[in-house]
Amino acid sequence: MTEAHAGKRFPRPTAVTAGYWEGCHKHRLLIQRCTQCEHLQFYPRSICSSCMGRELGWVHASGQGQVSSYTVIRHPVSKAYADETPYVLALIRLAEGPTMMSVLCNCEPESIRVGLAVEVVFERWSDEITIAKFQPSKGN
Amino acid sequence: MQRTKSSFRVLPRSAFIEMDTLRGKVAIVGAADTEVGKLPQFSATGLCVDAARRALKDAGIQKDQVDGLVTCNSFAEPYMYHAEMIAEYLQIFPRYCVTAAAGGGTTFSSIQNAVAAIVSGLCDTVLVTMADSLRTGLSREQAMLIQASTGHPEFEIPYGPTVPAFYALIARAHMEEYGTSPEQLAAVAVNARLHAARNPNAQMREPITIEDVLNSRMIADPLHLLDCSLVSDGGAAVILTSAERAMDFPHAPVYLLGSGEGHGHEHISQARSLTTSAALESGAAAYKMAGLGPGDIDVAQIYDCFTPVVLIELEDLGFCKKGEAGAFVADGHTALEGTLPMNTNGGLLSYCHPGNPGSMYALTEAVFQLRNAAGERQVRNAETALVHGQGGIMSSHATLILGKETNR
Ligand SMILES: [Zn+2]
Numbered sequence: 001m002t003e004a005h006a007g008k009r010f011p012r013p014t015a016v017t018a019g020y021w022e023g024c025h026k027h028r029l030l031i032q033r034c035t036q037c038e039h040l041q042f043y044p045r046s047i048c049s050s051c052m053g054r055e056l057g058w059v060h061a062s063g064q065g066q067v068s069s070y071t072v073i074r075h076p077v078s079k080a081y082a083d084e085t086p087y088v089l090a091l092i093r094l095a096e097g098p099t100m101m102s103v104l105c106n107c108e109p110e111s112i113r114v115g116l117a118v119e120v121v122f123e124r125w126s127d128e129i130t131i132a133k134f135q136p137s138k139g140n
Numbered sequence: 141m142q143r144t145k146s147s148f149r150v151l152p153r154s155a156f157i158e159m160d161t162l163r164g165k166v167a168i169v170g171a172a173d174t175e176v177g178k179l180p181q182f183s184a185t186g187l188c189v190d191a192a193r194r195a196l197k198d199a200g201i202q203k204d205q206v207d208g209l210v211t212c213n214s215f216a217e218p219y220m221y222h223a224e225m226i227a228e229y230l231q232i233f234p235r236y237c238v239t240a241a242a243g244g245g246t247t248f249s250s251i252q253n254a255v256a257a258i259v260s261g262l263c264d265t266v267l268v269t270m271a272d273s274l275r276t277g278l279s280r281e282q283a284m285l286i287q288a289s290t291g292h293p294e295f296e297i298p299y300g301p302t303v304p305a306f307y308a309l310i311a312r313a314h315m316e317e318y319g320t321s322p323e324q325l326a327a328v329a330v331n332a333r334l335h336a337a338r339n340p341n342a343q344m345r346e347p348i349t350i351e352d353v354l355n356s357r358m359i360a361d362p363l364h365l366l367d368c369s370l371v372s373d374g375g376a377a378v379i380l381t382s383a384e385r386a387m388d389f390p391h392a393p394v395y396l397l398g399s400g401e402g403h404g405h406e407h408i409s410q411a412r413s414l415t416t417s418a419a420l421e422s423g424a425a426a427y428k429m430a431g432l433g434p435g436d437i438d439v440a441q442i443y444d445c446f447t448p449v450v451l452i453e454l455e456d457l458g459f460c461k462k463g464e465a466g467a468f469v470a471d472g473h474t475a476l477e478g479t480l481p482m483n484t485n486g487g488l489l490s491y492c493h494p495g496n497p498g499s500m501y502a503l504t505e506a507v508f509q510l511r512n513a514a515g516e517r518q519v520r521n522a523e524t525a526l527v528h529g530q531g532g533i534m535s536s537h538a539t540l541i542l543g544k545e546t547n548r
Contacts, residue, residue, distance in 0.1 A: 008298065009288065009297045009298050009300070010298065011293065011294040011295070011297075011298050012293070014294075017294055042295075043292065043294065043295045068313065068414070069309040069310070069312045069414055070309070071305045071308035071311075071312060071360045071363075072360065072361040073300065073301070073302060073305050074358055074359065074360065075302065075359060076300060077287060077288070077301065078287075078288075078300070081300040087300065089305050089309070091408075091409055099409055100295065100409060101292075101295060101299055101408075101409040103299045103300070109361075114312065114313070114316040131298055
């Protein structure tokens with residue numbers, strides 16, 4: 001664990017989600033696609049949330065998305081998050097369709113708007129865990 | 141008999157209880173709140189049984205006349221089998237005994253279930269008693285655990301969200317979609333405080349202005365401290381029985397006319413919509429059962445853990461058009477003398493919010509209003525009341541409609 005992230009709430013990958021976390025480790029944002037109905041979903045599940053199919057594969061998402069909502073957290077949830085406070089918590093609608101929660105970095109909180117185009121960046125927390133965050137797209 | 145699929149299919153429809161048969165079949169015959177606020181002299185269990193004692197007294201019955209018990213679990217004093225623990229503590233031996241899963245909407249879901257239990261003969265008289273001591277009863281570890289337990293453990297919590305932040309995402313989306321302003325959000329808090337000022341039991345009674353809300357500490361943009369509900373110790377209880385039995389109690393019965401639930405998601409990042417909630421479904425079901433519409437409601441208690449929640453619920457319950465709730469509240473419609481007096485006890489924003497039991501105060505307040513016993517904050521000629529609860533992060537919704545008469 002790198003010291004900057006000590007004490008944070010580390011995710012614990014499961015058999016179903018391990019593929020996602022391995023993707024993050026390789027700086028790839030992976031979402032699931034159902035081989036039966038082609039439905040794309042996030043977060044990873046053991047079944048397709050559209051057709052209940054059990055055959056799911058990983059697809060490499062573009063990492064592009066749009067802010068569908070955001071907030072600036074001025075009181076960190078715990079000491080481990082104090083150094084980066086204030087931080088921008090956001091819901092990101094990925095270009096592929098599914099929505100995920102993340103944090104926006106490399107930006108001024110005041111510059112964030114709903115609809116802002118963002119792209120994924122990866123932040124290494126430990127040998128096992130790399131977290132997907134987002135920043136304003138270069139084209140902005 | 142061999143069970144086959146077709147043996148289920150041939151059962152006549154009348155073999156099932158139809159939901160509309162719940163209408164007018166059960167009444168609330170006892171209701172009481174404990175003291176609320178900072179109550180270090182009480183444990184959470186102590187508050188739970190105190191609420192029970194008060195409600196039994198209000199109903200004029202003895203504890204052994206209760207054969208059903210519903211509680212909710214407590215953060216301060218949790219038990220694996222909470223309702224059984226309260227039954228043991230009171231030395232009652234119910235034949236129907238349930239602990240509600242959480243707070244918010246699940247409180248009213250558990251009421252709906254208790255009503256169905258009475259109608260179907262599982263029990264006759266149900267005590268619903270809920271309490272917690274979030275203000276003075278939590279250890280440091282427990283307080284951290286509550287904060288840390290909200291959100292998806294893998295796909296939300298690592299990002300360091302807080303509960304106000306989750307609701308701020310909803311607020312921002314509503315502002316973006318409908319042009320709702322921070323002033324309109326603040327108007328919800330001002331409305332609540334105005335009513336709390338007339339409630340001698342309320343935790344916060346000093347009047348506040350829109351400016352006070354906007355000048356209070358920013359917690360998670362756009363939510364200020366005064367957009368957030370209180371943290372309290374407290375409990376409340378009601379007693380339910382069949383409409384036939386309800387005639388024999390000291391207070392006029394308050395009948396359940398309609399109920400409904402809706403469940404949209406658990407985690408806000410999975411919400412179908414940030415600005416339309418499952419209150420749409422819970423409200424529609426409750427109105428349908430009651431045979432009433434939003435225009436028939438005389439007083440409403442709308443779950444107000446954070447100000448934006450109230451706006452979305454008012455819209456989804458049909459009290460105003462989508463996107464217009466901000467103006468609806470700011471224009472005074474929800475004041476005591478308005479067209480829809482709302483959160484007449486001061487709500488979670490200004491009366492009290494002890495966590496899981498929070499929705500219970502909406503229910504007891506609706507009873508007090510329909511009994512014409514709400515003192516200084518009484519709504520004139522209140523005949524029907526709607527209470528709405530939501531829990532999780534706009535996740536699980538339940539609506540109850542209550543009335544003084546069954547034939548409305
Ligand atoms: Zn599928």
